[in-house]
Amino acid sequence: MSVVIHMNDIFDCKLLIVDDEPQLRRMVSEILNRDGFRKLVTAAGCNDARRLFAAEKPEGIILDVALPDGDGFSLMREFRAVSAVPVLFLSARDEDENRLLGLGLGADDYIVKPFLPRELTLRLRAVLSRAYFPVVLRQTEKPVFRLGETEINFNSGTVSTPTGALTLTAKEYALLEKLYENRGNIVTGDSLCRAAWGDDLYGYENTLMVHIRRLREKIEPQPSAPRFLLTVRGLGYKLMGADNQ
Amino acid sequence: MSVVIHMNDIFDCKLLIVDDEPQLRRMVSEILNRDGFRKLVTAAGCNDARRLFAAEKPEGIILDVALPDGDGFSLMREFRAVSAVPVLFLSARDEDENRLLGLGLGADDYIVKPFLPRELTLRLRAVLSRAYFPVVLRQTEKPVFRLGETEINFNSGTVSTPTGALTLTAKEYALLEKLYENRGNIVTGDSLCRAAWGDDLYGYENTLMVHIRRLREKIEPQPSAPRFLLTVRGLGYKLMGADNQ
DNA sequence: AGGCAAGCTTACATTTACCTTAATTTTGCA
DNA sequence: TGCAAAATTAAGGTAAATGTAAGCTTGCCT
Numbered sequence: 001m002s003v004v005i006h007m008n009d010i011f012d013c014k015l016l017i018v019d020d021e022p023q024l025r026r027m028v029s030e031i032l033n034r035d036g037f038r039k040l041v042t043a044a045g046c047n048d049a050r051r052l053f054a055a056e057k058p059e060g061i062i063l064d065v066a067l068p069d070g071d072g073f074s075l076m077r078e079f080r081a082v083s084a085v086p087v088l089f090l091s092a093r094d095e096d097e098n099r100l101l102g103l104g105l106g107a108d109d110y111i112v113k114p115f116l117p118r119e120l121t122l123r124l125r126a127v128l129s130r131a132y133f134p135v136v137l138r139q140t141e142k143p144v145f146r147l148g149e150t151e152i153n154f155n156s157g158t159v160s161t162p163t164g165a166l167t168l169t170a171k172e173y174a175l176l177e178k179l180y181e182n183r184g185n186i187v188t189g190d191s192l193c194r195a196a197w198g199d200d201l202y203g204y205e206n207t208l209m210v211h212i213r214r215l216r217e218k219i220e221p222q223p224s225a226p227r228f229l230l231t232v233r234g235l236g237y238k239l240m241g242a243d244n245q
Numbered sequence: 246m247s248v249v250i251h252m253n254d255i256f257d258c259k260l261l262i263v264d265d266e267p268q269l270r271r272m273v274s275e276i277l278n279r280d281g282f283r284k285l286v287t288a289a290g291c292n293d294a295r296r297l298f299a300a301e302k303p304e305g306i307i308l309d310v311a312l313p314d315g316d317g318f319s320l321m322r323e324f325r326a327v328s329a330v331p332v333l334f335l336s337a338r339d340e341d342e343n344r345l346l347g348l349g350l351g352a353d354d355y356i357v358k359p360f361l362p363r364e365l366t367l368r369l370r371a372v373l374s375r376a377y378f379p380v381v382l383r384q385t386e387k388p389v390f391r392l393g394e395t396e397i398n399f400n401s402g403t404v405s406t407p408t409g410a411l412t413l414t415a416k417e418y419a420l421l422e423k424l425y426e427n428r429g430n431i432v433t434g435d436s437l438c439r440a441a442w443g444d445d446l447y448g449y450e451n452t453l454m455v456h457i458r459r460l461r462e463k464i465e466p467q468p469s470a471p472r473f474l475l476t477v478r479g480l481g482y483k484l485m486g487a488d489n490q
Numbered sequence: 491a492g493g494c495a496a497g498c499t500t501a502c503a504t505t506t507a508c509c510t511t512a513a514t515t516t517t518g519c520a
Numbered sequence: 521t522g523c524a525a526a527a528t529t530a531a532g533g534t535a536a537a538t539g540t541a542a543g544c545t546t547g548c549c550t
Contacts, residue, residue: 169526169527185400186400186402204529207529210511211527212509233415235418452538454497454499456539458498458500476497478497
């Protein structure tokens with residue numbers, strides 16, 4: 001449980017993405033956003049990056065090695081001169097790999113393009129965890145989510161209703177978290193399964209439904225007539241956002 | 246911001262699995278299916294594979310090195326002569342490994358049997374990602390689409406009109422998505438059917454019309470006099486683009 | 491004009507995806 | 521080890537989504 005809470009706080013980090021290719025900027029943004037990072041800032045070049053670094057004070061940087069108006073290595077040295085912000089490099093070819101290793105710049109990690117979305121997220125999480133471990137421990141506040149009369153607290157994994165407080169089980173927590181991250185949007189059953197059981201599950205279709213049912217029993221005033229956790233027949237499930245979309 | 250609710254990515258790739266052992270065919274199919282790949286075609290030998298390659302036009306191939314009526318290497322050369330389809334080899338023994346590496350055939354990757362389910366999926370995903378990088382990029386964006394007063398949100402699968410919000414069913418979603426992807430252009434009835442029912446549909450002509458009608462009821466202010474989802478007699482249907490083309 | 495084919499509409503039948511409950515198995519913990 | 525909580529499996533039920541059919545309308549061609 002504590003691990004989950006710890007991970008959740010990593011996602012609050014403000015990240016600066018520096019790449020000259022708009023496509024790649026958008027892709028990285030989408031991957032990270034989809035995987036839970038909410039505070040993303042992008043820069044197209046060194047000058048942009050310097051300005052945003054000063055203005056936004058990001059807590060993590062994803063940095064392309066090759067930039068049109070300079071290079072990632074020297075940019076990182078600048079940043080490192082004034083802050084210990086963790087940096088994750090994106091390098092286009094293996095040849096950069098040697099430079100990264102050899103220069104001993106203190107890059108926290110690097111990824112060679114093309115990369116798997118999952119890999120980016122995993123490495124970034126690792127980098128941020130290492131850097132902010134002591135801080136993160138203290139920063140255990142996560143916003144409470146309201147659904148009508150019921151309040152969901154992801155820090156404690158509890159749901160408080162007018163009739164009392166309940167605690168979520170591990171699977172319930174995982175499912176609700178995934179739904180919450182995509183609140184307002186449809187989440188496929190497949191996606192939910194992966195969130196709760198990982199990529200390698202071989203189980204009955206029904207299992208997910210039973211868990212959804214139990215979750216509804218905890219968060220819905222009337223589980224049989226759900227108002228917040230809706231099923232979208234043929235597509236998946238959807239948790240209502242604050243704006244009821 | 247936008248969350249991909251469909252598997253609009255590498256999981257949409259049609260895959261051809263070539264292996265002479267029925268057991269292995271089934272196992273690979275099950276692993277891939279379980280991990281999210283939905284379009285799987287299997288072949289028992291070279292001839293089968295050739296036929297299916299021509300008929301199905303797979304977007305990825307998993308190919309056993311040893312086949313009863315030929316060998317995987319030459320089969321791949323044939324495929325590669327006419328297409329850049331990514332190929333993932335399954336080799337029974339380590340000795341094949343040297344050949345794979347040495348021949349420089351351009352195999353995208355290979356796995357030595359026996360392998361972990363997870364490894365197969367991961368390597369395949371990597372192979373497909375590399376191959377379809379630009380395609381995947383384009384498909385991950387799902388902005389909100391406006392048609393006059395009505396707004397279509399593909400993320401939440403909802404249509405909001407001046408009189409309230411409606412949700413799309415699975416078939417309606419599939420059809421509208423296809424029309425949206427080709428907005429401004431005519432989409433044949435056949436193409437729409439394939440989008441909603443897959444390649445193997447046996448049904449009444451009428452079915453599509455009924456669904457189009459239902460869709461119109463949700464997105465058109467006046468379903469009987471459509472302004473956005475037009476029928477093009479003898480050809481198909483057309484969804485108006487933002488510029489009403 | 492009139493006939494024909496393509497498409498529309500409506501009501502009804504059927505299917506399938508999902509729900510529900512309960513029994514069974516597994517897991518976590520003392 | 522044994523108990524309690526959680527997770528999974530299983531079976532039967534249900535309604536929304538989908539499919540079917542039959543009669544109707546529209547546009548096109550001779």
